Amino acid sequence: MSKHIKIWHMILLLSLLLITTRFSLIYESVVLFTKFFLLLFKDFTWAFNQLNLQLADYFFSTITILLLPVLIIIARNKFRLPQLEVSFPSGTITILTFIFIYAPLITDTNPDFQKNIGVTKLLPPLSRVYMLKLKEPDAAADMKTKFLYQKNKVVKRSFDEQIIFADSLKENDSIIYYQKEKEFHIKRELLQEADGKLFEKRVFLFGTDEYGRDVFTRLIFGARISLFVGFGSVAITLIFGLFLGFLAGYFGGIIDSALNRIADMLMAFPIVFLIILILALFGNSLFAVILVLGYSGWMSLFKIVRSEVISIKNRDYFITAQMLGLPKRNLLFKEIMPVIAAPVLVNLIFQYGNVILAESALSYLGLGTGGMYPSWGAMIDSGQQYLTKAWWMIFPPGFALFITLFAANNIARKLSAYYNPLLKS
Amino acid sequence: MSNEILTLLIKRIAVSFLALFLLVSFLFVLLRISPGNPAQKYISPNFSPELIHQIEKSFNLDKPIITQYKTFLINLSKGELGISYTYRQPVLSVIKEFFPFTLFLFSTAIIIQICLSIILALTAVKRINGKLDKFLSRFTLMLYSTPSFVIGVLLIYIFAEKLGLLPTSGLKSFGIEKLPLHLQLADYINHLILPLATITLGGIAVYYKYLRENLENIYDQTFVLNLRAHGYSEKTITLKHVLPNAVNPLISVAGVEIGMLFSGALITEVIFGLPGMGRLTVQAILSRDFPLVIGCAFTAGVFVIISNLAADLLKAKIDKRLAKGMLN
Numbered sequence: 001m002s003k004h005i006k007i008w009h010m011i012l013l014l015s016l017l018l019i020t021t022r023f024s025l026i027y028e029s030v031v032l033f034t035k036f037f038l039l040l041f042k043d044f045t046w047a048f049n050q051l052n053l054q055l056a057d058y059f060f061s062t063i064t065i066l067l068l069p070v071l072i073i074i075a076r077n078k079f080r081l082p083q084l085e086v087s088f089p090s091g092t093i094t095i096l097t098f099i100f101i102y103a104p105l106i107t108d109t110n111p112d113f114q115k116n117i118g119v120t121k122l123l124p125p126l127s128r129v130y131m132l133k134l135k136e137p138d139a140a141a142d143m144k145t146k147f148l149y150q151k152n153k154v155v156k157r158s159f160d161e162q163i164i165f166a167d168s169l170k171e172n173d174s175i176i177y178y179q180k181e182k183e184f185h186i187k188r189e190l191l192q193e194a195d196g197k198l199f200e201k202r203v204f205l206f207g208t209d210e211y212g213r214d215v216f217t218r219l220i221f222g223a224r225i226s227l228f229v230g231f232g233s234v235a236i237t238l239i240f241g242l243f244l245g246f247l248a249g250y251f252g253g254i255i256d257s258a259l260n261r262i263a264d265m266l267m268a269f270p271i272v273f274l275i276i277l278i279l280a281l282f283g284n285s286l287f288a289v290i291l292v293l294g295y296s297g298w299m300s301l302f303k304i305v306r307s308e309v310i311s312i313k314n315r316d317y318f319i320t321a322q323m324l325g326l327p328k329r330n331l332l333f334k335e336i337m338p339v340i341a342a343p344v345l346v347n348l349i350f351q352y353g354n355v356i357l358a359e360s361a362l363s364y365l366g367l368g369t370g371g372m373y374p375s376w377g378a379m380i381d382s383g384q385q386y387l388t389k390a391w392w393m394i395f396p397p398g399f400a401l402f403i404t405l406f407a408a409n410n411i412a413r414k415l416s417a418y419y420n421p422l423l424k425s
Numbered sequence: 426m427s428n429e430i431l432t433l434l435i436k437r438i439a440v441s442f443l444a445l446f447l448l449v450s451f452l453f454v455l456l457r458i459s460p461g462n463p464a465q466k467y468i469s470p471n472f473s474p475e476l477i478h479q480i481e482k483s484f485n486l487d488k489p490i491i492t493q494y495k496t497f498l499i500n501l502s503k504g505e506l507g508i509s510y511t512y513r514q515p516v517l518s519v520i521k522e523f524f525p526f527t528l529f530l531f532s533t534a535i536i537i538q539i540c541l542s543i544i545l546a547l548t549a550v551k552r553i554n555g556k557l558d559k560f561l562s563r564f565t566l567m568l569y570s571t572p573s574f575v576i577g578v579l580l581i582y583i584f585a586e587k588l589g590l591l592p593t594s595g596l597k598s599f600g601i602e603k604l605p606l607h608l609q610l611a612d613y614i615n616h617l618i619l620p621l622a623t624i625t626l627g628g629i630a631v632y633y634k635y636l637r638e639n640l641e642n643i644y645d646q647t648f649v650l651n652l653r654a655h656g657y658s659e660k661t662i663t664l665k666h667v668l669p670n671a672v673n674p675l676i677s678v679a680g681v682e683i684g685m686l687f688s689g690a691l692i693t694e695v696i697f698g699l700p701g702m703g704r705l706t707v708q709a710i711l712s713r714d715f716p717l718v719i720g721c722a723f724t725a726g727v728f729v730i731i732s733n734l735a736a737d738l739l740k741a742k743i744d745k746r747l748a749k750g751m752l753n
């Protein structure tokens with residue numbers, strides 16, 4: 001890759017690309033947002049009740065995607081991060097973060113959307129089917145109805161009675177379409193016209209799964225789950241590891257040896273069994289998975305923090321700070337944190353990769369986020385049954401997992417080589 | 426000296442027992458704070474309150490928690506882990522059926538992993554920073570970044586579905602009992618190639634990385650130069666002097682990795698539908714068979730603790746200096 005491409009170039013390029021390719025959706029979403037904004041003044045409670053997580057997701061991504069190019073140009077010189085050169089790992093992480101934030105704008109269906117399974121199930125990548133759209137009832141003059149109508153246009157739902165998929169199609173005075181050799185008739189007046197045509201072709205970029213759901217959409221939303229679980233668990237690991245490590249290193253004595261012994265035991269135990277056991281006993285949900293994975297990773301961070309704290313404890317500057325009467329909180333954040341930041345960061349990135357791996361393995365075993373959300377591991381699990389018929393159910397999520405983990409491991413290795421140049425030689 | 430080793434042995438075993446005790450206590454606490462109680466499986470809402478009370482009493486649930494804990498410990502030490510809901514057999518006998526296979530898979534995998542990584546590391550170290558060396562370090566990092574189930578499914582796709590060389594799952598073909606012994610053996614081996622390849626590929630990266638670094642450092646040391654100056658053949662130097670030094674740290678890595686490998690074996694068994702502990706555990710969890718789940722976790726914990734102990738003792742046996750370090 002060229003030496004002159006920097007992260008901010010890439011972000012700018014990605015955002016402009018997304019804005020141009022999804023312009024109509026973003027436009028409709030802006031219209032929806034203005035309608036929502038006006039309604040907030042007219043009937044606050046009604047409008048506020050309309051706001052759910054999905055709608056907020058659309059609003060947030062629409063507003064930020066429009067601001068992002070401006071912001072990145074203004075802020076590019078103020079931080080070091082956008083000035084980094086693009087390499088394979090940093091580029092991958094940028095793209096993944098971008099997907100994480102703008103998933104609803106990148107995809108054009110809901111990850112759980114399924115309709116006419118007979119037509120759409122197990123379609124290979126890049127296959128096309130005919131898509132007919134039934135006409136929506138005319139919008140009334142009422143503002144609330146207009147808002148709801150606009151909302152249906154923007155927010156993708158997991159069910160949509162308005163859409164019909166068909167294998168093939170004939171145009172007469174009425175439209176004749178075929179679903180698995182079966183013939184159906186529909187009147188022209190009932191269909192919605194788009195660009196002078198009564199039907200369009202829906203392309204499935206990565207094919208569809210056994211329920212006729214779009215693999216590409218699920219892949220994009222699966223990235224959300226993976227990254228979310230990763231961030232959440234790493235945050236919990238950080239809190240546990242930092243706190244316990246400081247406790248053990250600073251106070252020493254019986255707390256130290258007890259915590260150390262427990263950490264040793266947990267490190268020796270096959271952690272997957274532990275995670276599975278806890279999830280089996282307490283039930284598996286997204287937050288249970290995050291909590292358990294975060295908790296199960298604190299040992300190595302604990303060891304690092306503990307040994308660093310023990311070595312810092314006897315340094316002159318630390319003893320001086322102690323004698324000046326700094327409270328313990330400040331000792332931790334002002335004196336110890338800056339020193340241990342580098343090894344902790346490296347450990348956290350390794351941990352991040354491990355957590356994503358563990359989450360996908362749990363989902364593969366059917367113990368992950370409970371089938372509520374599309375997850376890469378669960379996609380591979382369901383794809384294994386259709387290995388002979390549908391390789392596309394396995395390869396995209398497998399490749400996505402590999403790329404993510406490879407990037408995380410690469411970054412962690414590079415960082416540790418950067419912070420410990422002696423280790424490298 | 427023998428006295429010292431005895432102290433070490435006793436101390437190390439005591440630590441292992443402490444770990445076991447902590448593990449068991451942890452299991453008990455998990456069981457008690459999880460929603461529901463063990464008697465629930467046997468209670469129907471149609472039962473009268475007296476009957477429910479009687480059932481709970483038969484599970485000792487009316488006794489104080491300390492008594493329950495004591496009973497739990499005594500039962501575990503006797504090997505009474507309860508009765509599996511699905512198999513309708515004592516948990517221990519169910520585990521006895523499934524454990525040998527996992528042990529076999531696991532030990533074969535660890536031997537293959539270590540042998541293969543030694544061979545690879547030796548070839549890579551011959552030309553440091555050569556093409557092969559660079560390729561291998563990149564390739565192993567790639568393997569390390571690929572989840573084992575992705576490797577497994579990929580192998581199935583290539584070798585079983587596309588090339589049709591090997592079977593996709595299971596341990597034996599249908600009706601092989603009628604065949605002569607050597608064909609039966611060939612069938613078993615055929616079924617085990619892909620699972621073993623999956624576990625080995627997943628774990629080889631860690632061993633390779635450590636071994637390569639160790640070998641590189643050791644080849645740089647003066648005693649190797651000295652041996653070379655004395656005209657010993659490269660083969661003797663490698664086999665007699667370099668390898669023993671390089672393998673020693675590997676054992677401690679193996680001790681830590683055993684837990685990981687066990688988890689890897691678990692997932693591999695699920696991918697290939699093999700009759701081992703991993704599949705048993707997952708099935709037990711999915712069917713909410715709690716006595717069996719506890720039994721499986723307990724067995725896995727005991728197994729890992731024992732193998733850690735073995736790794737430590739082996740290390741002390743190879744390097745006497747480490748034994749002294751462990752004593753303190």
